[in-house]
Amino acid sequence: MPTPITPRRIAIIGTGPTGIYTLSHLLGMGQPLAVTLLERGPQAGIGMPYSSEAASRAMLANIASIEIPPVVVPYLDWLRARSDAELGRYGLGRGDLDDRLFTPRLLLGEYYRDQLLILVRDAQAAGHVITIREGTEVQDIAPTPAGLMLATDAGVVGPFDRAVLATGHQFPDADEATRSYFPSPWSGLIEARVPACRVGVMGTSLSAIDAAMAVATQHGRFRRDGDDLVFDRDPQAEALRIVLMSRTGILPEADFYCPIPYQPLAVATGPALAACLSAPAPLDAAFDLIRAEIMQADPAFALRVGLGGLDADSFADSYFAARAEADPFRWARRNLAEVERNRADRVTVAWRYALLRLHEAVEEIVAELSDDDRARFDAGLKKVFVDNYAAVPPESIRRLLALRDAGILSLLTLGEDYDLTREGPDTVIDHPEGRDRFAVFIDARGQKALTSEDLPFPSLRGALLDQDQEIPEVAQDYSLLNAGDFTGRLCLAAIPYLMHDRPFVQGITACADIAQAIAGGMATGRRRRLVS
Incomplete structure (x- = not known):
């Protein structure tokens, strides 16, 4: 009688798109697995940008349905299987569904949640051991001879042969925000009641546009007028003014049509x-x-x-x-x-x-x-x-123009030399053209590249700094290199820590690519240095 193969014990910390794609690719390795998925939020499978804490129904995902790598079923097929009532909750009709559609982030979050649950169900039916721990915050990761141990707010979990750090974007917590200052659009803005006042938004990317939409939709609504989109301001919101700002004063362009998958380059191969x-x-x-x-x-x-x-x-x-x-x-x-x-x-x-x-x-x-x-x-x-x-959904440009036509939105060019200060509850911007004061201010400049010092796991942070790794060194399968007892045992799939060497590593397709590389490394054991 053959000896049973011991399942490989793997922890996936974070269950947004990167974590889900990692699980999907790992299940395709053909090896018995015991996988524990740990999610800090109340529901696994959604991911911060696609959750109700970070998005409203007005906020669009910056990716067309055709570009979203499928998990179990393609996104467009999943959308077509929704009821009219489900689609209607997001302002969509069945005739809107096509492969170039940009959908609300919350709807995309529902897709990933559903796909994760199907993955887990099918994996368990195939004999894998899959455990989901929701509402569980990992506070530290410690290497031991038996494996990696995870210290969580609910106790110690482990040991694991490998751990995948798929914690996604990292922004200031909501408790760092005030009623008048939000250090990011994801720092409590969605739940906040913003008064009709002068609102400053630092940035002009989709994150900044989303922040403007989150404020505007508290004081009016968008509606169609023939082929045009218009914004009707509430009568009591006459004081509402939203100012987007950046050094250049240039707005993003709308996402353009092109062949997908991409055609090969002819010269710059x-x-x-x-x-x-x-x-x-x-x-x-x-x-x-x-x-x-x-x-x-x-x-x-x-x-x-x-x-x-x-x-x-x-x-x-x-x-x-x-x-x-x-x-x-x-x-x-x-x-x-x-x-x-x-x-x-x-x-x-x-x-x-x-x-x-x-x-x-x-x-x-x-x-x-x-x-x-x-x-x-x-x-x-x-x-x-x-x-x-980073071209944005055309509908986002339509909304910007509707707010502009309603006399609500303007754009401020700051130039290279400006100062931002806080004066009581107000935020003041001094720039070459003068001084601007805002009763509410939102910093929407997006994710910054992070270093080893920013890691929220003391043991891992200490191990990397002991090796003088200001920026974590990773192999082609994203496993850590030269990191003491973490070497080869922990895969760093958290995008903010990869942005130094990969300045364009953003979005869902990057999540899927990273996940595939991680699973490939675990399957083959090949861990060459990541050379870009």
Whole structure:
């Protein structure tokens, strides 16, 4: 009689998309598993950005349904299986469902919750041992000869052969917010009652737009008027003014139509970009490929911006020049019309599509650039790529324009030299054009890259700092390297700690890619250093 195989004991800390995709890929390894999923929140499977604590029904996920990697069933199929009443709660009709639809974050959270429960049910039926611990906060992780032990607010859990840290984004807690100052849109803003006053929102990304929507919808409602979207302000909210602000005063553009899955690049391929690292000037060599890729894809755009005479340092200024000179809301209106027209006709703007594919290829070499080249990249090319891939749902632009037309929304350009101070309950911004005072202020600049010092687990933090790892070192399967007794036993899948070497590691597709790499490493035991 064969000896039973001992299940591999794995802890997954965090049950948002990264944790769910990790479980899914682990179950595909063909090995017996004993997996414990630990979730700090009350419900496993939702993830902070998709929970009722961090999102309202007005907030849209910044990913089209076609781009969401399936867990058990594809997202669009899951949506089509919902009842009319379920869809109606989110303002959706059955005719709205298509593969380019941007849906509310809360609805996407329901999808992930449902998929996790199906995964767990099927895994248990197949003989795996799957345990979900909800409302359980992991406070420390300690290596022992028997395995990793997790100290939680409900007691010690373990031992585990491996642990996956999939805690997602990390923002200030709600208790750091006040009635008039929110250090992030996820610091109690959704539950707060914001008065009709002058509200400042730092940032212009989708997070900032969502913050503006969270405030505006407390004082009125959006409605359709033919093909237009309008905002009706409540009569008692005449004092409401919302000011978005950033250094450049440039609004994001609307997400554009393009072929999915992505077509391969013709010039700036992975091997070609990797070879640039051996050149005397790696960033400049890489830009030569980027320029050639764009010129081949869209010669008219290249001619319009003078691409042939630009370099890695000047491209960003030329890229943003026309938008910087234009009225931002007029630009947004024209861009929205172009995007909607192209979507209807299934037309792809070639230069936009080239940049979208280039950012993923270029990211693979960023970590290997010298400090000087990395600083140049961050000051120029990075801004171009972020602007391109962080395009927002068209409906979000429509809402911004509706608030603008209602006389509620404006945009403030801060420039590079500004000061933010707190004066009593107010927030004051001093900038080259003057001084602005806000009764309520929301910092919506998004996730910052975190370091080992920011890890909330004392033993892990100490082990990394003892090895002089200001930034955690990870292998290609995201397991820790040179981390004492944590080496090879803990996989770091928490995105804020990966952003140094992977500046564009955001979103659900990145979560799925990380999860696949983790499961692949556990299945094969191959743990090469992560070289970008």
